[in-house]
Amino acid sequence: MSETENKKIIFSGIQPTGTFTLGNYIGAVSHWGKLQEDYNCIYSIVDMHAITVRQEPAKLRQNTLEAYALILACGVDPEKSIAFIQSHVKTHAELNWILACSTQFGELSRMTQFKDKSAKHPDDVNAGLFTYPVLMAADILAYKTDLVPVGADQKQHLELARNIAQRFNSKYGELFTVPEPYIPKTGAKVMSLQDPTKKMSKSDENPNACIYILDEPDVIMRKFKRAVTDSEACVRYAEGKDGINNLMSIYSVVTGKDYAEIEREFDGKGYGDFKAAVGEAVSDHLKPVRENFARYMADKAYLKECYTKGAEMALRISQKTISKAYRKVGFVDRT
Numbered sequence: 001m002s003e004t005e006n007k008k009i010i011f012s013g014i015q016p017t018g019t020f021t022l023g024n025y026i027g028a029v030s031h032w033g034k035l036q037e038d039y040n041c042i043y044s045i046v047d048m049h050a051i052t053v054r055q056e057p058a059k060l061r062q063n064t065l066e067a068y069a070l071i072l073a074c075g076v077d078p079e080k081s082i083a084f085i086q087s088h089v090k091t092h093a094e095l096n097w098i099l100a101c102s103t104q105f106g107e108l109s110r111m112t113q114f115k116d117k118s119a120k121h122p123d124d125v126n127a128g129l130f131t132y133p134v135l136m137a138a139d140i141l142a143y144k145t146d147l148v149p150v151g152a153d154q155k156q157h158l159e160l161a162r163n164i165a166q167r168f169n170s171k172y173g174e175l176f177t178v179p180e181p182y183i184p185k186t187g188a189k190v191m192s193l194q195d196p197t198k199k200m201s202k203s204d205e206n207p208n209a210c211i212y213i214l215d216e217p218d219v220i221m222r223k224f225k226r227a228v229t230d231s232e233a234c235v236r237y238a239e240g241k242d243g244i245n246n247l248m249s250i251y252s253v254v255t256g257k258d259y260a261e262i263e264r265e266f267d268g269k270g271y272g273d274f275k276a277a278v279g280e281a282v283s284d285h286l287k288p289v290r291e292n293f294a295r296y297m298a299d300k301a302y303l304k305e306c307y308t309k310g311a312e313m314a315l316r317i318s319q320k321t322i323s324k325a326y327r328k329v330g331f332v333d334r335t
């Protein structure tokens with residue numbers, strides 16, 4: 001990415017908390033590579049966010065490297081985008097503090113992800129979990145980001161980032177760009193295969209609920225075959241058919257077919273045929289990702305070269321924002 005090119009800026013991040021799910025992929029990461037031609041893209045593996053819930057240190061290190069290799073495997077090109085590991089760029093933590101002082105306790109208390117995660121981990125409701133959305137706002141605002149490609153579950157955090165930016169700007173004078181969400185029309189919320197009223201999530205205890213993008217083809221087929229549907233036995237997109245709607249949206253994204261085409265294709269056929277077709281299409285679609293991932297993981301020196309360069313570039317850009325923010329709030333110049 002050229003720092004001088006006059007294109008809009010995109011920022012997005014993903015937590016290194018295990019292999020990506022089909023939800024992560026369809027809702028967010030699969031779009032990242034496609035955006036590189038038209039935008040200045042900045043992508044981060046957000047390890048600092050990950051430690052808001054307990055992580056095993058050696059596992060986090062491994063997951064972070066794998067997540068980095070995975071975003072490349074999904075199409076992020078480190079020559080075209082800035083791709084880095086969040087903890088390598090100190091400005092995120094610095095801006096986090098500045099923004100925390102423009103964020104209200106009440107607004108953080110309303111975040112549904114905080115409520116969900118604190119209910120899930122009642123023995124570790126730490127301050128980082130509570131202020132998580134402030135760090136996310138820092139990630140985004142540090143780069144004067146215009147657009148943030150994410151799944152629907154991040155909309156509330158993004159709304160908060162916008163409010164924080166506007167509040168800071170009106171308190172101290174214009175500095176931050178107010179970012180817009182960039183949420184896909186289809187696949188913004190991929191649902192669990194076992195309970196299609198719930199989002200597909202890495203933390204689901206039922207292994208059949210979630211497709212991981214590195215799952216082998218037979219595992220993918222098996223999980224789709226077991227997907228919960230309904231008793232109507234008719235492939236059509238309609239209210240109350242959450243399971244089928246979810247499978248249709250997945251199939252639509254990986255094949256490029258719209259819902260009317262899919263309904264025609266499976267007219268008169270049963271759910272068994274449909275589920276097998278979805279499984280096959282997803283497995284074929286993910287084949288290059290699996291192959292690319294193995295290739296990148298076999299070349300750790302290349303990965304290191306990429307994330308080191310990414311961090312240097314990210315630091316250079318975000319440092320400018322931080323210096324301006326420090327001046328605006330009244331800190332004495334260091335030099």
Ligand code: TYM
Binds near residue numbers: 014028049201
């Ligand atoms: P994370 O790591 O939970 O998820 C990464 C991306 O995947 C999307 N996603 C989904 N999309 C569709 N269906 C699903 N079932 C599904 N599950 C997850 C998420 O919306 C997200 O886009 N807080 C963020 C990471 C973050 C970030 C940022 C994102 C930190 N700083 C700055 C954007 C900008 C998170 O936990 O994503």
